[in-house]
Amino acid sequence: MKIVIPPPRTQPPPTQSFMQDFKLLLGNQMRLGWNKIKHWPAAAWFGLLGLAIGFLGIFAYLGYVAYGVLKALPLEIGQGFLSLIFMAGIAAQVFFGITAAFVILYMSEDLELFFMSPVPLRVVFAVKSLSIANSNLIPVILFSFLPGIFYGLLFQAGAAYYVFVLLVGSGFWLIGTALAVLINLVVMRIVPPHRSREAVGVIGGLGGILIALLFQIPSMIMASEQQLDISNWLLSQKQLLNVMKYFPWGWGSQALAAGIAKNFFSALGWSLLLLLAGIALFLVAFSLLEKGFRQGWISLNQVTAKKRSKSKDTATTVAFKPKDLQFTAPAGHTKKAPAAAGMWAVAKKDLLYMRRDTREWLGYLTPILLMMFFVGQYLFFKQDQMKASMITVLVMYTVMFSGNMALQSFGREGEADWFLNSVPLAGWPVVWGKLLGAVVPTIILMQALLVGTAVAMKGSASLTLMLAVGAVLLAFGASAIGLFYSINNARYNPESPQQRISAGASLMMYLINLVFMMILALGVVYLIPPEELVIMLKSMPPVPTGEVPLTGLIRFFYIISRPLLWVPVWRIVLGVIVTFGSWALVFFGFMAATVRQSLKGLKIESITSTKKKSRKKLL
């Protein structure tokens, strides 16, 4: 074959202006964004739409509350309230900006390419900074521009006022983005690149908690309407609001208040001060960022980071001679290790993997943090609504984590087919080992979620005991269900060699688990009835007769709750039958099915990113 390649250049490429390079890289960034959006699945669009509606609803509600508050307040206090909103806006920008900066700068696929090219680094970082600022657009609109605009509408400000809104909003945008970049510099310095995914997991977890908090705000406000009067609270916080004047968010509110009062020189002064502070902070962040990457203060990739902890002993020496090694088993060697040893080896490997993969831990950190939040909220507010919302979240998490660890068991590292087919362990030893590896952390998590909450809520001893027993039974039963779905529904993407489970199978597993959980809960409640429930049942009126909507459902719950009021012997007998009968059926049924499948092999669906070449095969 004739090789046709262009001859080597003799002169370096001609230099281009900053703007030409900037346009080139920005165009590339936009093309990438467009290509990504073009290939989004429909589910992502629906998810985004749902989230957008949820957020819009919350912000509309908060805006309505804020509008009412501002209307009832004197201008000075209103200005203080505005500075509080601006402060929250900067916090939101910092949070979203850090996440965006981390992904854009630290996990980007193109920094290396640009660093090697003749494009100046300042152009690269200018485009990257613009992308970070872009990710802050929504918080800055919601917390800086919109409050400014509504403030103006409320006090019927003139057209010139909106110029100050623009200047103030831009100043906050720059400050928020610069702060996010500066904090991210520290994060990038601390987190080595090979741990970046875990770090994003932590940031994502914190994001989840913040979003959960955000969704709680309307219900908290509504629940505490009688106790909490925002107008009165603001009036009593005059000193705090005065202090705000010394911070950028106070400068912004002073600029807008001066704009409403038609004191344009003062308004221009404050808004320009804010804008200049933003520009200065942004330039500092920009130059530190560029310097950090250029001087290697921040690692560009895994290779250099790993070198930092390089062991001195890198020589490839071996302390033994080949002739000392026994490569083959002696003839007539028939000694077999007990199956329990193999089972324990499998479980130990899974547990070790889980302990060492921080991503797994961080994934389970979020529900525990959320649980702590709801417990704290309940203890703080002592309201029944809080209790109800906490129970809802706990039930949701219990369902979510039932069988979840087992669901990953066979696909975790893609080694399962080797375990199933290549070592003499196929069948019960592997499946029991996998079960043990999944059940141990699940029990810990369930006990933390259920029993921990019951203790924190000062629940009765019977309630705590019931949850403790239920958690053990649920962990075993749900894990058996999870293992069955894990072995039958693995997906493998050769481009990112880690196996996953198909979304449909996960959903099905959660549904089956939900039904199992409900039956098991009923059985355990018969066995160890919580005092709270018995007291409630005794005080309940009889089910109304006639064609009342939902009568059938109410009657069903009424009937299944009756055994709780039976004499203990019959109640316990029924409890044993329902609890252990349903548990044994589910546990042994799914385990047997999993073992049967394990002898045939692991079912894997091979997928690629395009998902066009999906095919199912049996390994």
Add this chain to the structure above:
Amino acid sequence: MSEILIRTHGLTKRYGDTAVVDNLNLEIKGGEIFGFLGPNGAGKTTTIRMLTGLLEPSEGQAFICGYDIAREAAQAKGMLAYVPDQPKLYGKLTAKEFLRLVSALYRIPKEMAEERAKQLLSMFGLWERADELLEGYSHGMRQKVVLAAALIHQPRVILLDEPTVGLDPASARLLKDVLQEMARQGAAVFLSTHILEIAERMCDRVGILKEGKLIAQGSPDELRQMVGFSGESLEDIFLELTGGHETAELIKSLEGNNE
């Protein structure tokens, strides 16, 4: 006499007290294929990253075509291309779009860029799939796209880090032919590899790095003379110089030669 296209002077990289690359002095001329060898963790990739300007050296200088990579970065980078061992590409760009971007980064006129992209993608057997997103490409195909991107702007110096990883035999052969053609046209080829057979067949000269220090450099024949062997392979010389005798013995015993 050919011009020196890659030159390092006392190039050093330290992390804390550990010198990962220690006082490296190299000179590679145009038309030369230079094999850069060394055991795992010897400092090969760090050296390449300093040569490409991806990493600032702790001490010393590196020159590409006479341009100091630290002080005249734009000129030096404009003359070189780097092919990393793990191809990093935009999953959401097509091969054509990616080559267009690289061409623009190196200021190649649009028409010329289109023509070269077609030429190179056809040579690597990727033209038929040039409009597909790169995320659907296999490792070998991605490696070929990186190679095409490296060649599209006519580099005078090309640095390759384990370029044959993931390539099938036909593609590896094609790569070898391309590199030889580049050298024939006057480019300097700097090749870091673990596959000593490739180094022995392709390279005019090799340098052996151990614990950050260049312990030997020269043609395979010169190295043979240096270690006192006459008919031994580069593998034997490498193992002798890097202290891997026990490993060699183990390999031989596994091959059944340790009777």
